[in-house]
Every structure is written in structure tokens, then in C-alpha cells.
Amino acid sequence: MRSLFKPETAVIKGIKAQTPDTATYTLAFADAKKQSDYSFRPGQFNMLTILGIGEAPISISSPVDERLTFDHTIRRVGNLTKAMSSLQEGDTVGIRGPYGNGWPVEEMRGKNILLIAGGIGLAPLRPVIQQVARHRRDFGSLEILYGARTPADGMFSDEYAGWRGVSDTKLWLTVDQVPDGNRWDHDVGLVTDLVEDRMESKPQNTVVVMCGPEIMMKFVVKALLARGFKPGQIYVSLERRMECGVAKCGHCQMGPIYVCKDGPVFNYAEIKDLPEEVL
Numbered sequence: 325m326r327s328l329f330k331p332e333t334a335v336i337k338g339i340k341a342q343t344p345d346t347a348t349y350t351l352a353f354a355d356a357k358k359q360s361d362y363s364f365r366p367g368q369f370n371m372l373t374i375l376g377i378g379e380a381p382i383s384i385s386s387p388v389d390e391r392l393t394f395d396h397t398i399r400r401v402g403n404l405t406k407a408m409s410s411l412q413e414g415d416t417v418g419i420r421g422p423y424g425n426g427w428p429v430e431e432m433r434g435k436n437i438l439l440i441a442g443g444i445g446l447a448p449l450r451p452v453i454q455q456v457a458r459h460r461r462d463f464g465s466l467e468i469l470y471g472a473r474t475p476a477d478g479m480f481s482d483e484y485a486g487w488r489g490v491s492d493t494k495l496w497l498t499v500d501q502v503p504d505g506n507r508w509d510h511d512v513g514l515v516t517d518l519v520e521d522r523m524e525s526k527p528q529n530t531v532v533v534m535c536g537p538e539i540m541m542k543f544v545v546k547a548l549l550a551r552g553f554k555p556g557q558i559y560v561s562l563e564r565r566m567e568c569g570v571a572k573c574g575h576c577q578m579g580p581i582y583v584c585k586d587g588p589v590f591n592y593a594e595i596k597d598l599p600e601e602v603l
């Protein structure tokens with residue numbers, strides 16, 4: 325029997341720089357059958373291994389109906405992600421997954437979607453945007469609020485025009501600051517400012533999906549509740565240190581909840597009263 329923890333070899337088919345410290349890696353399993361059998365839900369993640377370096381959870385950032393390859397968008401922050409940034413097309417990594425629950429796509433059908441992201445948090449939400457774009461009639465309006473540190477830190481920036489072109493879709497962008505010499509035609513401020521000043525979504529018939537730094541999500545949740553959204557309408561994706569990815573090691577445990585298996589996506593109503601204050 326194959327070990328639960330044994331990764332499968334995947335080959336880097338393409339690398340696309342997103343920002344100075346982030347790139348999207350397009351991967352395919354070396355075993356063609358494994359690749360054709362592989363499927364995942366938006367918001368799920370893989371455990372990615374580089375031999376001799378380590379393993380980390382990384383969200384799948386490509387559309388669910390792309391079957392020949394899958395993408396990981398990775399920011400260089402520590403050992404594994406730095407090692408990843410030195411790899412090239414044709415190099416291999418280990419992958420096991422997909423893990424986690426993913427976004428509640430079934431519940432989102434027929435509803436308006438308010439999608440809120442900060443920084444690399446747009447990576448696990450990109451498959452939601454792609455799913456809405458490819459199956460437009462299955463969903464109501466789509467409004468995207470996205471914040472990055474500077475204009476150069478915006479992920480997937482070459483896709484924004486396409487997203488804006490999807491019917492009944494709005495995209496609002498903000499950055500914390502605009503360095504001298506940068507051109508920026510959008511907002512400057514926090515994502516919460518977009519909620520205050522730009523957001524058009526109303527609570528009725530809307531599902532909110534959100535991923536970003538926890539401090540951002542904490543204040544955005546507050547702002548949404550103040551505008552009449554109910555905790556049960558809000559889904560957040562949480563990040564915790566993980567070792568196994570399959571609820572065996574306890575690294576990502578929060579009270580009774582394992583973020584790797586019960587999450588990483590949680591309904592805010594489920595987590596708001598946990599003893600460990602989450603958001």
C-alpha cells in the first residue's frame with residue numbers, strides 16, 4: 325500500500341513571475357495517469373516537497389477544469405519557498421494532495437459572490453474567479469476587492485482586464501502605498517477602505533469568500549458585520565503551520581478543529597466563538 329505521506333513526482337512545465345517575490349509554477353505529475361486522474365476543488369491545497377529541504381502547504385491556484393496541469397503561486401518567505409524560486413522548467417518537486425475542504429462552491433451557485441483578498445491570499449481565490457467566468461450563468465454578481473502592499477505586489481495583474489470583462493463583475497483594487505515613480509490609477513489604503521468606500525454588494529443573497537492576512541480579515545469581517553452581513557454568510561481561509569496535512573500531527577489544531585482537514589476554509593459562524601480567538 326502506498327504511504328499517505330509519500331509525495332508523487334511533479335514536473336515544472338512553466339514559471340511565470342507575478343511580483344518581485346512571487347511566481348506561478350505550472351506543474352504536471354510525471355505519471356500521466358496520476359495527472360489525468362487528479363482533480364481538486366477551488367480552495368484546496370497540496371503539500372509541496374523539495375527533497376532535502378522540506379514540505380509546505382500551498383494552495384492550488386488554477387481552474388478546476390484544467391486537467392493537463394495545475395498551478396501553485398508561491399511567495400518566497402523561507403527555506404522551501406526560497407528553494408522553489410531557484411528551480412527551473414523541467415525540474416521536479418514532490419506533491420501530495422489535494423487536501424482540505426475548499427470554498428463552498430455548491431452553496432455559492434445562484435448567489436452573488438463578494439470575493440475579498442489581500443496579497444498572496446488571491447491565489448486560492450483565483451480558481452473561484454475562473455469558475456464563475458467559465459460558468460457565468462451558474463452564479464449571481466461577482467465583486468472582487470483586492471489589496472496589495474504596492475502596485476508591483478499585485479498578483480495576477482495581467483488577468484484583471486479579463487476579469488473586468490466578465491459580465492456582472494466588478495474589481496476594486498487598493499495598495500498600501502505607491503512608491504515614487506510608480507503609476508497607479510486605483511485606490512490607496514486598506515482593503516477595509518474598499519469595503520467602506522467602494523463595495524456595492526448588499527447582504528441579501530450574497531456569499532462572502534475571503535483570504536488574506538488574519539489582521540486584514542479580522543477588520544474586514546467587522547466592517548461587513550456592521551453593514552448587515554451575517555456571520556454565516558462569510559467564509560475565510562485560514563493559514564496555520566502544518567506538517568502532515570491530514571489531521572494526524574496536530575500542528576494546525578485550534579481547539580477541536582484541524583485547519584488542514586476541517587479547513588482551511590471555515591464559515592465565520594463556526595470559528596467566531598472558539599476559545600482561541602481566531603479573527
Ligand SMILES: Cc1cc2nc3c(=O)[nH]c(=O)nc-3n(C[C@H](O)[C@H](O)[C@H](O)COP(=O)(O)OP(=O)(O)OC[C@H]3O[C@@H](n4cnc5c(N)ncnc54)[C@H](O)[C@@H]3O)c2cc1C
Pocket residue numbers: 369378379380381382383384396397398399400401402403404405406444447448562563564565566588
Ligand atoms: C492551507 C494553506 C495554503 C497556503 N497556500 C500558500 C500559497 O498558495 N502560496 C504561498 O506562497 N504560501 C502558501 N501558504 C503558506 C506557506 O505554506 C508557508 O509560508 C510556509 O511556511 C512556507 O514554507 P517555507 O519553508 O518557505 O518557509 P518557513 O521556513 O516555514 O518560514 C515561513 C515564515 O514562517 C516563519 N516561521 C518559521 N517557523 C515558524 C514557526 N514554528 N511558527 C511560526 N512561524 C514560523 C518564518 O519566520 C517565516 O516568516 C499556505 C499555507 C496554508 C496553511
